[in-house]
Amino acid sequence: MKAYFQSRSLRERVLLFAFALIAVGWWAPVAIGRLVVLRRDMTELKLVRELQQIALSHRGEVEARAAAAGRALDPSKTLDGSQAFAELNRIATGLTAEISAQRSTRSEQFALHNVQVSIRRVDIKGLFGFYEQLNARSPYLGIEQCAISADRANPGLLNAVFRIYSIEALRGEK
Amino acid sequence: MSSANQPIQPVDPKEGEVVLAPGEKFFVRRLPLARDGEVATQVELALEGFSPFPAGQLYYGFCPNSGQTQVLVYAAYRKSFSAEDTGSWLAAAAVLPDFAVWLGASGVPAAGISLRQHDGRVEAVGWDGNDELPALIVVRPAGTVSREELITEVRRKAKLTPEAPVRELTGAVHANCEKGEVLARLANSSIEARFGEGRLKQADIRDKLVLAERRLTLRRDTLLWRGFAATLAGLAACLLLEASFLGLHAWMRGQQQVIEAQKKTVEQINVAQSMAKRLEEISAQRVLPFEMLAELQEKRPKSIEYLRASTSGLWRMEIEAQTASATDLRDFETEVRRLSSIDRVEVRDPRTRDGITTFVMEVTFKPSWFKMGGVGT
Numbered sequence: 001m002k003a004y005f006q007s008r009s010l011r012e013r014v015l016l017f018a019f020a021l022i023a024v025g026w027w028a029p030v031a032i033g034r035l036v037v038l039r040r041d042m043t044e045l046k047l048v049r050e051l052q053q054i055a056l057s058h059r060g061e062v063e064a065r066a067a068a069a070g071r072a073l074d075p076s077k078t079l080d081g082s083q084a085f086a087e088l089n090r091i092a093t094g095l096t097a098e099i100s101a102q103r104s105t106r107s108e109q110f111a112l113h114n115v116q117v118s119i120r121r122v123d124i125k126g127l128f129g130f131y132e133q134l135n136a137r138s139p140y141l142g143i144e145q146c147a148i149s150a151d152r153a154n155p156g157l158l159n160a161v162f163r164i165y166s167i168e169a170l171r172g173e174k
Numbered sequence: 175m176s177s178a179n180q181p182i183q184p185v186d187p188k189e190g191e192v193v194l195a196p197g198e199k200f201f202v203r204r205l206p207l208a209r210d211g212e213v214a215t216q217v218e219l220a221l222e223g224f225s226p227f228p229a230g231q232l233y234y235g236f237c238p239n240s241g242q243t244q245v246l247v248y249a250a251y252r253k254s255f256s257a258e259d260t261g262s263w264l265a266a267a268a269v270l271p272d273f274a275v276w277l278g279a280s281g282v283p284a285a286g287i288s289l290r291q292h293d294g295r296v297e298a299v300g301w302d303g304n305d306e307l308p309a310l311i312v313v314r315p316a317g318t319v320s321r322e323e324l325i326t327e328v329r330r331k332a333k334l335t336p337e338a339p340v341r342e343l344t345g346a347v348h349a350n351c352e353k354g355e356v357l358a359r360l361a362n363s364s365i366e367a368r369f370g371e372g373r374l375k376q377a378d379i380r381d382k383l384v385l386a387e388r389r390l391t392l393r394r395d396t397l398l399w400r401g402f403a404a405t406l407a408g409l410a411a412c413l414l415l416e417a418s419f420l421g422l423h424a425w426m427r428g429q430q431q432v433i434e435a436q437k438k439t440v441e442q443i444n445v446a447q448s449m450a451k452r453l454e455e456i457s458a459q460r461v462l463p464f465e466m467l468a469e470l471q472e473k474r475p476k477s478i479e480y481l482r483a484s485t486s487g488l489w490r491m492e493i494e495a496q497t498a499s500a501t502d503l504r505d506f507e508t509e510v511r512r513l514s515s516i517d518r519v520e521v522r523d524p525r526t527r528d529g530i531t532t533f534v535m536e537v538t539f540k541p542s543w544f545k546m547g548g549v550g551t
Binding site: 002017021024027028035038041049051052058059063065066068069072073105107110112131139143144146147148165 | 423437
């Protein structure tokens, strides 16, 4: 290569050098940019793999923990989505309530159903009655989150929004 | 043109090669050197004295001894070299007379004569035993002078005794570049001479200005080549990088497939994990908004009215409230902070308008506060 290069005229050598320089100047930043992206992707991939390995290595432990948590529950008292919906309707009887089912989360052994209950213009006694009936079904039916506010039109009354969960034992059903 | 009129070797010199010019074209003198004075200047002055031609019409070189007390000067009339000969010199690494092989003695050789016959020439080198440099070098075309006549001439001019031995050699001289030096070697013998960069500048017979110009050209060419080689290396690195990208992408695809294959199982494990955690939480504790409000109720000044209360997680409650007395807000916060069941209290966004102060109070209860004897027990 050296002999070939040195045997060219000065103009040819300068042109060859310039073309090679342009090629490197164009290619190198592109290649380096791709290398950076690839390195980032590889790091992310490695992290995902490590997280997966951690999860897989703790699989037995997690299943045992879930089973232990489930043993504290009576499968006959658990409620599926429809049962929870019906039970909440019963509890909210006499109140101005709007009940809507939301998402469910399922594992192999259990499912958690979420239901939103909005109660409007209720006095404190009526709201407490609802709360007590709900607590009576605990832990199979319970409050995930709640917000209580005074009614603007009538400060003596309250509006409340409850996000309520219900537990369903899937294996128990089987 | 006869072979005697051509550079001996190589015939078609390329860069890095050494041209050996035929010795019979040179006249040679060994001269004493003054201690103070540049060698090159002294040589030029000496040439003016003994050369039949002006220095500008000569190709000359010189070689001082290690003590810088003597110098061997050799010069040739420029016109005795054809344009073809000198044209080939431009690209050569060095142009030396072929008798330069005798200029590398490490000590002072014993008095005597070295006689070399090769390629139609007879070369006689006279050593006087006083210096590492030859006292005399005479080169004649074979047949123009007899062996005895040449020896007699050398004995006379070098002032050697008749007993001075004559050593006969026949090998060719070869020269090449080795590790930044020019090495001239006599075949079939141990005789050799090395010329480093400094020594070569003096010994090279080419025009010194031309040599300087050539060095500049060489430097430019070297830089150009190194730059080109570096960019080629860069291109090769880019190519290597691209090839490695292909390999890495293939590896990543394999990893991605493994991840996809395990994804569902891992999701199930994660769901089971969060479900187990949630069930544990539910079994141990539940959200108690009314109990939380009751815990705070005893400390609430009558001027403070709740507008909204909401829970966030198991232990946190956010209360939006208003009061007609701003000092009650401070008292309320202080009293709540004193409760043993409270972990943290933060009052945010206090605003006063038309004498009514509104604020948001975020209260975090201690975990298990309810079991610790809260209102609902």
